[in-house]
Amino acid sequence: MTTAAAAPFGSPAAGAPAGAAGGAPAVAASARQVTKAYGTGETRVTALDAVDVDIARGRFTAIMGPSGSGKSTLMHCLAGLDSVTSGRILIGDTEITGLKDRQLTRLRRDKIGFIFQAFNLLPTLNALENITLPMDIAGRRPDRAWLDQVVETVGLADRLRHRPAQLSGGQQQRVAVARALASRPEIIFGDEPTGNLDSRAGAEVLTFLRRSVDELGQTIVMVTHDPVAAGYADRVLFLADGRIVDEMADPTADAVLERMLRFSGADAPAAGARPAPAPDALRKGADDRTAG
Amino acid sequence: MMLRTSLRNLLAHKGRVALSLVAVVLSVSFVSGTLVFADTATATFDRLFASTAADVSVSPKGAGSDDDRQYGGARAATLPDSVVRRVAAQPGVRSAAGDVSVQDATVVDPATGKAIGPTGGAPTIAGNWYETPNPALRITSGRVPHGPGEAVLDADTAGKAGLGTGDALRVVTPFGDHRLTISGVATFTTTNPGAALVFFDTPTAQRYLLGRTGVFTSVAAYGDGSRSDDRVKAEVTAELGPSYTVRTAAESAAQAKVGVGGFLDFMKYAMLGFAGISLLVGAFLIVNTFSMLVAQRTREIGLLRAVGGSRAQVNRSVLAEALLLGLLGSTLGLAAGLGLAVGLVRLIGSLGMHLDASELSVRGYVPAVAYAIGVVVTVLAAWLPARRASRISPMAALRDHGTPAEPSAHRVRAAVGLVLTAAGAAALAGAAASHGGAAGGSLLGLGVVLTLVGFVVAGPLLAAGVVRVLGAALPALFGPAGTLAQRNALRNPRRTGATAAALMIGLALVTGASVVTSSMVSSASSQIDRSVGADYVVRSASGALPPQVVRAVTGTSGLDHVSRQKQVPATVTTPDGRSTETGVNAVSPTYARDLRVPAASGDFGAALTRGISVDQGFADAHRLKVGDPLKVAFRGGATETLPVAAVTADDSELYKGQLFVGLAVAERALPADRLPLDVMLLAAAAPGADTGKVYADLQKSLADYPQVQVKDQADYKALIRKQVDQLLSMVYGLLGLAIVVAVLGVVNTLALSVVERTREIGLLRALGLSRRQLRRMVRLESVVIAVFGAVLGTGLGLAWGTAAQRVLESQGLDLLTVPVGTIAAVFAGAALVGLLAALGPAFRASRMNVLAAIATD
């Protein structure tokens, strides 16, 4: 990645990044009074509680919060992967709450990119095929020049014919990033995209995401537990108990860490009272600590 | 402890093992059902024959032997009524009755003009009604027959024909057409073996059936209990001398069983054979299921190993699961088998053979066989996956790949598969080259087994190659769903190979059978074209043509000539001193024009006016040449010495192995009442006559004899085709079981694959693959697997069929015909099977919740 970093990122020929030019609204996605509840009666869990949020276009937004606070749920709802109990979600100008499965599928296909924490790639396809998969599904031809550039930048040019099983975890994750970028979606969602990587590989991926925002105006939303990762973002949203409890602009790792310590100290009893599965919370808690 | 774990595992995966269970249940039920049915039938007939046989019966020597029955038209041998009196006078004999029983009568319903009675192989038996201590039938309506105008019909036949007491009946016998009234209906006291029975009073039966009074076909004697049947038999034999056969009740029952038993045995072994095939196919399904279950549990097993579980423990736990599955499957299969047996009893009942379903004979060995088969096959099939499971390293617990990539087929396997296939191909080639030599059959069998095993072993390898070719067009045709389907079918060649192999077995047999049968039809047609000069062929369903039929044909106008053919059992003694029991054809001199029999030496036509013709095979075996004298002892008549006048070719089933003499020779050698009836008439239209009109006239002349059929050449060929097709559809029906099991296998593989790929499917959906595209992906994979199975199956089947045709070439199968239509249908059917098999799994995949799929651990 260090070599790749030297490569010119967005040559003028690559064209104007989606949404960076004027005219498009400044908000890429937004949630209005979004509530998401699982189960009914006794076992009812409110994962999101009347959340209002705007994801700024062309910015890198991080979502943080204790385990079980609803980060993944929020992201899934914003991305049209999950339905909301009440409230509205908009991607650009389009309200997606109430869309049918078919329309949601199209929306994900054409406007949204994903990077998951693990199992991002189809084992039967090689790296290149995985990268172009969303465009293949849509029946679109990839923009050759752009594709080459993305591949070049993620430093995978010599690994394109390899199957995921032949790639390291970091390499796999970079393929996932390349896939998310290759189709130039309006917005990319990542759920702990660097959670499985060591700090060096994680840094490579994050640097890359950062530059795609800076140089291409790509919109990115990333869930993370890692203050260092959050430090790459333009803005951090803090979630607790399904509510946005704080946010921080132009964060640094130290500021985020400090904020989190303060935050977890104040909110620990509340978090403990939630019916989140105990082992999971413990595990994430441990992650939080090691990440710090 | 281990048992509990196994049980829990099975229950946890009950959906996934369900189809394997179905396969075991199907196969076991087929085997046990067949056995129970066969036992029930045998028991029923044992009871019938044992309860109805006379204590001692006497018949003329040679009468009713199997030897005679194989030649059509044989006349019933008779004994004078004095024999009845002599038997009755024997010490220890309480009563003796003369029995008349013949099988050359036809019963016709005058209202419809149609023959009534069994249409299958069972005979129509006509005889005299007399009282015995243990009658096989009892009059259940009306009364016993009296005088020349009355007959009693059995209840099953009457019921089927819708006839009852008081209705009119026509009985056609070699001694004339007789119009009668049904005086009563008789019902079997035990079971009806499927024959139609008609009875007259004794004098009527003698006149109608034997042509004169005072003679019987056998004597039924009943003891007074003072001495054993064997003793009575010995004394009766001493009294009557060597020209009579005397049998005790036990011997008669054993004799009667031979006929029915042969049919039942054939049915039993055919069904067991097909059950075996479906069992084999089921084994593939089980192997696949367990492989996939093991693959899915790789991490779990790795964890078990990491915390100290031994290899043997892992191995045992998988085998214990198989054992449980086998036991469960066998139990259900056994129960289903009883149901199947009842169904078979009903089925055969509808064909006229009435067995009592309430008296199912379930012998102890049946459950034993059922459990042995179910458990052994299941455990054996699970053995490979179990061994693989035990080899999983503790490291597997730590690895995180969606599905463990199975190692691609290794070289040893490839080599073994290749060697086996090559050896099998060599055996098939050897069989083809043997030209019907003795080794041909066994080489063919060996080749079939070796190529089959070879294909199964090399299946994964072939999968990699063939599926790549088959799937090459998919991406272009179906976009990303096509690409994904192709990759999925290729990702696990072992699984694809095993799934397709299951289908391959059934389809190979279908293809092989259809190659052989279509070759049969085309060979027979071409032989008819080549050899049959006659315009019309007249034959009877019962095998014999009574004289009035011959007169009706001869009397039809527009015919040039009618050639008659009889088959006379005879003992032929050749100059080398050896004697051969055979049927000699006695035919009209014009026969040589109706059947063109090429002669290697001599002249066939000449043989029909003087001397005898033998075929090449017979001539070679006895070193005969034209002019050599043969001693021909006609059964029941004189011995004639006849010179060989022609050595005929043996290139056609129509005359291969046949000996011919002129009709006059038989008429000279045999008394009129021992001369067999004609078995076939060949007729030619007069020159210039309208063959269509003559055909219609012939049909009109024969309208009174519904059992007799006249065919022109085209219809005759159609008849052969129809008979062969009937045979083929039976084979297809039985192979259907194996194919059903194979389809279950495809469903199973897909269903398990879909479960296995839950996360992938979630990912694809998240990335925007629509439900439709997803369903298409699963469907295409399924179709590729099925078509791959069809490619292997038709390939093997063509090779088998071709080799079989070559082996049977000398037995009349001289033309190889590849049934293109059938093969096309096999492919279309396979694609359809693929589509159908994918219905459930595709639906399931498309309904998967995107998030749940991603979240799956």
Ligand SMILES: Nc1ncnc2c1ncn2[C@@H]1O[C@H](COP(=O)(O)OP(=O)(O)OP(=O)(O)O)[C@@H](O)[C@H]1O
């Ligand atoms: N399918 C579900 N059914 C019931 N409850 C759920 C479901 N998914 C999530 N939850 C609950 O919703 C709450 C929010 O879950 P969410 O996965 O969004 O947390 P998170 O912030 O992503 O946590 P983590 O950091 O551990 O990933 C939790 O209390 C969780 O138990």
Ligand SMILES: [Mg+2]
């Ligand atoms: Mg989460």
